[in-house]
Amino acid sequence: SRMKGDPRGFICPLCMKVYVTPTDLSEHYQNEHTGTEGRQELRDLPAVTVGVIYFVSIALVMGLL
Known part of the structure; x- marks a missing residue:
């Protein structure tokens, strides 16, 4: 298992798990955040640069990678 504070992994852009x-x-995304509600939450997130892990996570969830 991962140690607390370990920066590696794939982070859900909506709930940060x-x-x-x-x-x-x-x-997780398909089970917890599908439908219009989850997509609206994603649109409402502030656009900030927080590192490549978030980009990769979002790209994977959206099927871009």
């Missing part, structure tokens, strides 16, 4: 694999993140 960390997942070890992109598949885990994708399954």
